[in-house]
Amino acid sequence: MNRIKAVGFDLFNTLITVEPHALDDAENRLTRSLQQSGLALEREPFKQALREGALRFIRETRRDGRETHNRFWVSAALQSQGYIVPPDDSRIATAVDAYLSAFLPYCHLIPGTSEMLSKLKGRYRLGLLSNFTHAPAAKEIIAGVGLASLFDTVLISGDLGYRKPHHLVFRRLIEQLRVEKDEILYVGDDPEPDITGAQRAGLQPVWTTYVRDRNIPPAPGVLSRSSEKADCSVPRISTWKELMTLLEH
Numbered sequence: 001m002n003r004i005k006a007v008g009f010d011l012f013n014t015l016i017t018v019e020p021h022a023l024d025d026a027e028n029r030l031t032r033s034l035q036q037s038g039l040a041l042e043r044e045p046f047k048q049a050l051r052e053g054a055l056r057f058i059r060e061t062r063r064d065g066r067e068t069h070n071r072f073w074v075s076a077a078l079q080s081q082g083y084i085v086p087p088d089d090s091r092i093a094t095a096v097d098a099y100l101s102a103f104l105p106y107c108h109l110i111p112g113t114s115e116m117l118s119k120l121k122g123r124y125r126l127g128l129l130s131n132f133t134h135a136p137a138a139k140e141i142i143a144g145v146g147l148a149s150l151f152d153t154v155l156i157s158g159d160l161g162y163r164k165p166h167h168l169v170f171r172r173l174i175e176q177l178r179v180e181k182d183e184i185l186y187v188g189d190d191p192e193p194d195i196t197g198a199q200r201a202g203l204q205p206v207w208t209t210y211v212r213d214r215n216i217p218p219a220p221g222v223l224s225r226s227s228e229k230a231d232c233s234v235p236r237i238s239t240w241k242e243l244m245t246l247l248e249h
């Protein structure tokens with residue numbers, strides 16, 4: 001792969017894993033925050049409504065690729081419990097912050113990730129492109145696990161307004177990496193957003209199955225990990241050593 005001049009990475013389940021109980025902790029923090037702001041909510045029914053709302057909004061993003069935000073599904077969940085609170089209400093903003101603050105302590109770098117990125121830095125332009133609704137929280141996680149200084153560009157869907165696999169987010173990555181699209185290797189774990197998205201945008205995708213191969217619970221989200229497989233013509237890696245080998249050939 002000697003034409004490769006830049007490498008782009010997905011974040012969750014590609015560079016970092018998240019302990020599965022993070023989601024429950026986050027939902028508890030969110031519910032507590034709303035209760036403290038005076039809303040009488042029963043925890044379990046509200047958490048259920050929250051998950052249903054999140055699922056609905058995330059599914060909607062698949063129609064046009066536009067990113068959503070947690071505040072919309074919190075507002076919808078509150079409405080289902082009889083409270084009309086608009087998405088831009090400050091009580092919701094505070095609760096969403098409480099929700100997102102739960103994740104960082106449960107995030108762990110996949111072993112060898114910093115070393116791999118340090119080796120690539122200088123030889124390739126490096127980019128991070130992640131689907132995450134609230135960009136400041138994603139950037140806090142990236143800094144918190146020590147990755148912030150290793151990338152030439154960090155792009156989060158919450159800032160871009162669209163999610164992978166939408167071509168617009170890949171176009172932004174290409175612009176930021178300042179090389180030709182087919183000179184970019186894009187490494188991700190999720191077949192549709194990462195592999196199909198990168199392929200359609202003209203990048204060279206690499207499917208990482210580190211998490212899948214080790215049966216590590218996927219980063220908790222409202223949508224469970226897909227059982228889809230990437231196109232078998234796409235190179236597949238399970239260790240960073242395999243990525244380095246791929247780049248050397």
Ligand SMILES: [Mg+2]
Pocket residue numbers: 010011012013014188189190
């Ligand atoms: Mg991922």
